[in-house]
Amino acid sequence: MLAVTAHHHVPPGPVAVLANPTAGRGRHRGLLPRLLERLDAGGRPLRLLTAGTPAEAEAACHAAVADGAGALVAVGGDGTVHRALQAVAGTAVPFGPVPAGTGNDFAADTGFPADPLAAVDVIAAALRDGRTRPVDLARMSAPDGGxxxxxxxxxxxxxxxxxxxxxxxxxxxxxxxxxxxxxxxxxxxxxxxxxxxxxxxxxxxxxxxxxxxxxxxxxxxxxxxxxxxxxxxxxxxxxxxxxxxxxxxxxxxxxxxxxxxxxxxxxxxxxxxxxxxxxxxxxxxxxxxxxxxxxxxxxxxxxxxxxx
The missing domain is CATH 2.60.200.40 (Tumour Suppressor Smad4)
Incomplete structure (x- = not known):
């Protein structure tokens, strides 16, 4: 299904990482150090984003992209992915979802492994090789312009x-x-x-x-x-x-x-x-x-x- 040609370009800049510690009722909370260690193999400096609420998480992603992040990685479920997508959609900044939530539908349906560590290995390899694959998103708009x-x-x-x-x-x-x-x-x-x-x-x-x-x-x-x-x-x-x-x-x-x-x-x-x-x-x-x-x-x- 996802036999789309790979593009070879990841912009320069650090990899911004958004991690939701409460995702999946906290069952992967202790995994973050290992995930970051494996992401390090991508050969890019990592920048951990801090946020206390979903709105802060979204704002942190927007700020990271505006500050020149080379990529954005979201560790969490579909809610965390949703926040991150608001910042990378329509930009050249590539995105990696690490499935660590209750629902990980976007990551699964776009071909990422269900295991968070395996998914991070895929993302790190793509960073190392400068490889990205484009997929579609849906954009919804309200009559008031939102x-x-x-x-x-x-x-x-x-x-x-x-x-x-x-x-x-x-x-x-x-x-x-x-x-x-x-x-x-x-x-x-x-x-x-x-x-x-x-x-x-x-x-x-x-x-x-x-x-x-x-x-x-x-x-x-x-x-x-x-x-x-x-x-x-x-x-x-x-x-x-x-x-x-x-x-x-x-x-x-x-x-x-x-x-x-x-x-x-x-x-x-x-x-x-x-x-x-x-x-x-x-x-x-x-x-x-x-x-x-x-x-x-x-x-x-x-x-x-x-x-x-």
Whole structure:
């Protein structure tokens, strides 16, 4: 799938490293010294970025790129990758994701090993050889001019609503909060009216699931847009129509294999530009809270160069 020609150029400058110590509930926290040691084999000075919050992490990445970083490496999950992508998208600064989070969908779908140490070895070798491979990103923009980049999938249906509910809940802590949010939103499940414009062609539909994928997976290996290819210059749109509670719960496990797209209530589309509108929905991109609908999403070919 990712048989894209390699480019031989990594700009001069130190390698900026963003590490999220809380990624994956902290299970790789003790790994950072070993990761940095192996990254050192890339032959570039390393600069560890410090940040206490996701917003600070994003600002630190922007500052590092502005200060002339030769590359950016993110150690964490899709949330950490999402923050880093805002700074490197559309620039010549190459990027390496080290999968150390709960969900590592962007790294997996763009061909990096699942093991953080193995991924760092791939990145170090690419730095040493000056090798990068371009992949597409998606760029979303709001009517007020705000915009975000994302690498994996934008959720704009039931999953986004559940995320929004879980983020508002103060109790319980940890993953059980998400399970409870699912139960609450399942009880309130109803199809919503969406307006979709795919390369200018308008569709009006009732749906409970809407996902726009640059890559195939979200949520830690759920292949919601199973045919999405981050090198084809297109976005994959998967729409789950008028599901009732029971049908949705029966179909949801099939998303891990990507076989949900065979269900008669599921429709798949492909477009360069997707305009999406619905009442009262906040989207989630790469698992991170993003923009309220309506949004316009464009596939941006070769928007980021990966160190692999």
């Amino acid at each position: 915009h975000r980049w994302y690498g994996a999938v934008l959720a704009a249906g039931f999953d986004a609503i559940v995320n929004e509910r879980a983020n508002r809940m103060r109790w319980p802590r940890g993953p059980r909060r998400y399970d409870l949010a699912i139960l609450v939103e399942l009880a309130r499940l109803r199809p919503r009216r969406y307006t979709l414009r795919l390369d200018g062609e308008e569709l009006n539909l009732d749906a409970v699931l809407v996902a726009v994928g640059n890559c195939a997976s979200y949520g830690g290996g759920m292949r919601i847009c199973p045919d999405a290819d981050p090198t084809d210059g297109l976005l994959d749109v998967v729409v789950g129509g008028r599901f009732d509670r029971r049908t949705l719960m029966r179909v949801k496990p099939r998303i891990y294999q990507g076989t949900h797209v065979d269900h008669p209530l599921v429709r798949s589309y492909r477009a360069r530009t997707v305009e999406l509108a619905a009442e009262g929905i906040t989207t989630y991109a790469d698992g991170e809270r993003a923009l309220d609908l309506p949004v316009r999403i464009s596939a941006v070919p070769q928007a980021v160069r990966l160190l692999r």
